[in-house]
Amino acid sequence: MTNLVFILADDLGYADLGCYGGRVPISPRLDKLAAQGMRFNNAYSNSPVCSPTRFALITGRYQYRLRGAAEEPMTGRFRGSSEVGLPPAHPTLPSLLQGAGYRTALVGKWHLGYPPHFGPLMSGYESHLGPLSGGVSYFSHVDRAGKHDLMNNGEEIHRDGTYMTDLLSDEAVKVIEQRAADKQPFLLSLHYTAPHWPWETRAQGGANPQTDADIRHLDGGSIHTYHQMIRELDEGIGRVVDALDAGGLGEDTLIVFTSDNGGERFSDNWPLVGGKMDLTEGGIRVPCIVRWPCVVPAGSVSEQHVITMDWTRTMLEAAGVAPHADYPLDGASMMDVLARPEADFARELFWRMKHEDQRALRDGNWKYLAIGPNEYLFDLSKDERERANQARREPERLARMRARHAEWNASMGPIPAEARSENVYTLVDMPAR
Secondary structure (H helix, E strand, C coil), X not given: CCEEEEEEECCCCCCCCHHHCCCCXXXXXXXXXXXXCEEEEEEECCCCCHHHHHHHHHHCCCHHHCHHHHCECCCHHHCCCCCCCCCCCCCCHHHHHHHCCCEEEEEECCCCCCCCCCCHXXXXXXXXXXXXXXXXCCCCCECCCCCECCEECCEECCCCCCCHHHHHHHHHHHHHHHHHHHCCCEEEEEECCCXXXXXXXXXXXXXXXXXXXXXXXXXCCCHXXXXXXXXXXXXXXXXXXXXXXXXXXCCCEEEEEEECCCCCCCCCCCCCCCCCCCCCHHHHECCEEEECCCCCCCCEEEEEEEECCHHHHHHHHHHCCCCCCCCCCCCCCCHHHHHCCCCCCCCEEEEEECHHHEEEEEECCEEEEEECCEEEEXXXXXXXXXXXXXXXXXXXXXXXXXXXXXXXXXXXXXXXXXXCECCCXXXXXXXXX
């Protein structure tokens, strides 16, 4: 049976990695992973903000079908909520695999609701080590409210002073070594918090009380700190891949690496514009690398349009596990593309955001984008920077794509009026990006 490893970075920019044109050599292990497998040039996240993408990933469905995913993002104010989170009754990637005999582990960030009503162990993971909330500090592991947030199988644990990226890498290696020893098929979801704020590196050596008081860290950080955080993330991923290979698991393990959304304030998204919270390309186009030596040609590149929830269907198919009949998946399988990079296929991808009333549709080379009352039409094959609006030149195409988005949007139901959208920083804090 094929083993499955899904590695999710947090707020990584499209061009932060060397294999995506990065300007600084900070990702040798991920670059090597791409050389050993396949790089996707048109990979997207289901949302430009973290928790909605995670709803889509774990369910394989558009996140808009679930109330919790309407929060942009989910925050600590929902601690104890019985409504805002991933319903335990909903089939998930880990629950379906677990039912087929897979061992399932989540190492890292959950961000899909709080106990006692929600949690990883209620949704198909047999083990979990990591935070339940969004961002946490890297040494003291406190969230935005200053609440300590590091859990081990539902119980709070303290590893104060241990750098979060290293803590998660260590645990992931341990899981792999256990599975190499017992020879049981497994899903490892490795959801790092890096390179999400606060801006802390291993060399800091311990907690900074000033940063812990407000981990949004609006007055700190630099591209140099950010780059070092990616180096440390890259090192950890290298250790995970090495553990797979050392345990004799590498050949038939499907590894998928991507980011939960586009880059944040120090990220490099070139040549894209925008970033986290935006439906411009910089907010939703993400790096994506796949290694599966027995299937994927080394050094291959795909232009296939792929979105986060596609990997749910792909992994189920790789494992020979059927989706739940009552919860049809919205994602597409990438199995043919992984074996034959040229075997791409046409499909539509949709997004919506309460934040600034954003709507988007990608269909082939064309993208329809609306932000409030303003509408745009871009040919991304010529203008991936989204600077040359074709709306006046192509009124029929604009009308057709607007209508198609409206049709899809109606099928998802309305955004709840009480749902909130929160941008961590505004023009008050820093100039426009």
